[in-house]
Amino acid sequence: MSPRLVPAGSDPARRRDRPLTITVDGEPLTGIAGQTLAGVLLAADRAAWRRAPSGAPRGVFCGIGVCFDCLVTVNDERDVRACRRRARDGDAVTTQSRATDDGRQAR
Numbered sequence: 001m002s003p004r005l006v007p008a009g010s011d012p013a014r015r016r017d018r019p020l021t022i023t024v025d026g027e028p029l030t031g032i033a034g035q036t037l038a039g040v041l042l043a044a045d046r047a048a049w050r051r052a053p054s055g056a057p058r059g060v061f062c063g064i065g066v067c068f069d070c071l072v073t074v075n076d077e078r079d080v081r082a083c084r085r086r087a088r089d090g091d092a093v094t095t096q097s098r099a100t101d102d103g104r105q106a107r
């Protein structure tokens, strides 16, 4: 378990977690209801999930829906901000990239 996710049993707020599972590029990841997609990814120790046109890794930058660095495709809907979308059980997330294999910008 990641240090970013406090286990419910040791949470002083005594929250009750409802687990969920999403897939990211086919890999199952578990989270809890209420987490954003970015929260599920970060809790799984994935800090970057797309590439900028230069090939540089991108993930959460602002965390508030402003920078669009965290874009993913969710259930065939492109350009979803992972920091703003709450994860739903069964979501199929695929990563996006604007970089080509050699790091040049895709057209």
Ligand code: FES
Pocket (backbone or CB within 6 Å): 059, 060, 061, 062, 063, 064, 065, 066, 067, 068, 069, 070, 071, 081, 082, 083, 084
């Ligand atoms: S991290 Fe900036 S829009 Fe999602």
